[in-house]
Amino acid sequence: MTQKNHLVSVVVPIYNMERYLDQALTSLEEQSYPYLEILCINDGSTDGSLAIMQAHADRDARIRVIDKENAGYGAGVNRGIDEATGDWLAILEPDDWIERGMFADLLELVDQYEPGAVDVAESAYWRVFERAGETIKVPCAYKGRVTEGGPFAVADEPELLLHHPSIWSAIYRLDWLREKGIRMKEVPGAGWVDNPFLVETLCQTRGIVYLDTCYYCYREDTTEKALAFAERNPLLPLERWCDMADVLNRLGVADESVWRAQNLRGITYCCTAIEANGLDYPGLRDKVVSIFSAMDPALVLDDTHIKPAEKRLFCELLGLPDPGISDASYVPELVKQAAYRLKTTGLRFTWLSVVDYLRRRSARVGK
Secondary structure, three states, X not given: OOOOOOOEEEEEEEOOOOOOHHXXXXXXXXXXXXXXXXXXXXXXXXXXXXXXXXXXXXXXOOEEEEEEOOOOHHHHHHHHHHHOOOOEEEEOOOOOEEOOXXXXXXXXXXXXXXXXXXOEEEEEEEEEEEEOOEEEEEEOOOOXXXXXXXXXXXXXXXXXXXXXXXXXXEEEEHHHHHHXXXXXXXXXXXXXXXXXXXXXXXXXXXXXXXEEEEEEEEEOOOHHHHHXXXXXXXHHHHHHHHHHHHHHHHHOOOOHHHHHHHHHHHHHHHHHHHHHHOOOOOOHHHHHHHHHHOOOHHHHXXXXXXXXXXXXXXXXXXXXXXXXOOHHHHHHHHHHHHHHHHHHHHHHHHHHHHXXXXXXXXXXXXX
């Protein structure tokens, strides 16, 4: 365990999560690192969540319940940042849980460096699925792809920007967050506000350290509600992409690897929205064209992560010449990604993922 008794303020923004909340809070109480301040931000829950928080607070003095009117995930996290008194800040979503050694191990890594040299300590995480009556945990998509140690700038390890915005698989130096004025965007609901927060944090420091061990257990099945919401509001993810681009421009980020990651996320969000709703959805075509226009065509067209069909759509909507890219050119990337997935998740889960994808695609087509 780390030799320094850093206080970690853990913000738990909670809205109607009585099904999972006990497990989430218990996982904090059972952390091997004891110096925690647990801030349960009750965002106007109408179920039994508040009673669960209060029951945990009654038996653990480290837990403080803050009851407020509903204002969304971002406002809840911001209230936690305001109320926190610790040295480091962590976020736990109330439908997830954390394995026992996360804070101890991250702080042990932090303490290998001079005070103030590290602003963000990141780790890999578990993706959690319920399948056929069992809980399946598989590593996140950047495990084994980021170099352990640090400190480094995100441009040195852009893999952290390429995948799901796992802002909760990290701890943040609280004084640094406040010095930089880093806060969540406040919108109703969850609002995909983790996207700009990811860029705000990782792109404002050269002091990131990383452990390639999974601790945070992220229930991916519960994101289906968020995905369904995004399908009903297809412009929402695109608005958050624009927020991310605004952050990068405000910070003067010019590094090519960071913008490649940003481009890939934008093209993924745009193509997902188009697949689910069609380009005739009100406002969608104009928004996609606006986003594509913000990208450097040279970076898009030579990026091996972007599919040929997506590159052709990019050129079509911007009125650029057909790039003449064959689908066969994407085969090496497909093989590489398939090999990585098989290595990290196994054949059975890979097959289940394919089945799930085909099921979701069939449901979209059938609408």
